[in-house]
Amino acid sequence: MRTADDPNATTPPPDHDEYGASFEEEERALMEQFLSDPAHDYRNLKYGDTADGKIMRVDRDELLVDVGAKAEGVVPAREMQSLAPEDRAALQVGDTILVFVVQSEDKEGRAILSVDKARQERSWRLLQAAHESGDVISARVVNYNKGGLLVNLDGVRGFVPASQVTGISRGPDTQKQSDMARMVNTDLQLKVIEINRNRNRLILSERQAVQESRESKKDELLINLSEGDVRTGVISSVCDFGAFVDIGGADGLVHLSEISWSRVKHPAEVLKVGDKVEVAILSIDQDRKRIALSIKRTQREPWTRAGERYQLGQIVEGTITQLASFGAFARIEDGIEGLIHISEMGDERIQHPKEVVSEGMPIQARIIRIDPARKRMGLSLRLNRDDAEGEDEGDVPADPNGEA
Structure with a gap:
């Protein structure tokens, strides 16, 4: 920069701007x-x-x-x-x-x-969290092998053993394979039962997820049920002493004696898995989480109208249901049985009812006694004899178990 005093002189530029920086x-x-x-x-x-x-x-x-x-x-x-x-x-x-x-x-x-790998990473983390918390997850079946189902969880492949799937039968292998093939491309609710990322191992169970869901529903159902309620259910299993009925998340037991007003020797005679039935709630055990049910209590007790339908001397058709030393029982209709005393089986003296009748045999009989209040009916195979001629049954029980 030149100055007025010395036009050839220069000055260095300022080392600060107008703000001093x-x-x-x-x-x-x-x-x-x-x-x-x-x-x-x-x-x-x-x-x-x-x-x-x-x-x-x-x-x-x-x-x-x-x-x-x-x-x-x-x-x-x-x-x-x-x-x-x-x-x-x-x-x-x-x-x-x-x-x-x-x-x-x-x-x-x-x-x-x-x-x-990003999807796998995220999926592994979510699966680990689900395993630790016990949460139920959803997965689609993509394939199957001899041992069970293969599912895909956002890039992570999991295995569901056949034993852990409720929809796979325990019958022949051909049936199992058919069941598994049918489940491909369906979604299952599952619980993680084993996870090992280092070995790329993921084992799941549909059975545990279903059981947990049922337990939760059962707790809720038990709170809302009352004795005397009537519900619609589905037979879930049949055993010697009765049948279990699913009434919407919980199974209740219908004891053999509560299946029908008629005599039933085994539940399988009248019920099979999958049948829809109406049941009455007999009792609820909250502590043991048990529900007692009855099928027959949803139907009118047959003996309440027996006095209107049957009279002395009436000829009825029936079926022999059971033999005893003193006579035979015959079912006249569901819930109503009559006793044919051995003395009413013919004119000749016999030693045992099996000489004249057998279980399952259809018969025609004449009503010689009827007591609806005690649920008893006396029958005779002598169709043309007078009522008074029938031998008095006295205290012969209405059935061989001594029940009225």
């Missing part, structure tokens, strides 16, 4: 501001990292994804095979996608990313 300090401040800008805060990626990335470009063989690194990362086609064709076709620029870092940087400086 040095140029050096200003430059340093600008650099610090640049470096502290979040837009320039790049991530240092390493193998195993997962991140939500933004799709920048969709190509036929790869995706270009911004994960906040110095350069955009790439997802090769081989790393997104777990995506269904329709899901892959739906990917668009700007979509957010979870990715897993397979390689932090290739020779072009780009990170190699994987959608498949």
Whole structure:
């Protein structure tokens, strides 16, 4: 810079701006501001990292994804095979996608990313959490083998043993295979019973999930049930002493004696699994979580109308149901049986009823006594004899067990 006194002289430039800050300090401040800008805060990626990335470009063989690194990362086609064709076709620029870092940087400086491993990583974490908390999860059956079902959980393959699936029969192998084939492409509610990520091992149980669900429903049902209620149910199993009925999340027992007003020797005579039935609630044991049910209490007791339907001297048709030393019992209708005393089986003296009748044999008989209040009926095979001629039954019981 020249001066008025010496036009050839120069002066150095000022080392401060008008605000008193040095140029050096200003430059340093600008650099610090640049470096502290979040837009320039790049991530240092390493193998195993997962991140939500933004799709920048969709190509036929790869995706270009911004994960906040110095350069955009790439997802090769081989790393997104777990995506269904329709899901892959739906990917668009700007979509957010979870990715897993397979390689932090290739020779072009780009990170190699994987959608498949990201889904697996997230799925393993969720499965571990479900295992620890005991939560029930949903999974689709994708295939099966000799031992059970194969399911897919967002890139993690799990195994459900056949013994842990309620819908697979325990019969011949051919039936099991048929049952499993039928379940492919269906969704199951499952519980994780074993998980080992290092061995890539995931074992699940549908049976436990169903049982837990039923227990929860049963607790709720027990609270809302009352003795005397009538419910619609389905026979779930049949055994020697009765039948179990599912009444909407809980099984109750219908004892053999509560199946029918008629004599029933075995529940299988009148009931089979899958039958729909009306049941009355007899009792509820909250502590033991047991429900006693009755089928016959939902029907009118036959003896209440017996006095209207039957009279002395009437000829009725029946079926021999049981033999005893003193006579035979014949069912006239469901819930009403009569006793044919041995003395009323013919004109000749016999030693045992089996000489004249047998179980299951149809007969015609004449009513010689009727007592609806005591649920007793006396019958005679002598169709043309007078009532008074029938031998008095006295205290002969109405059935061989001594019950009225």
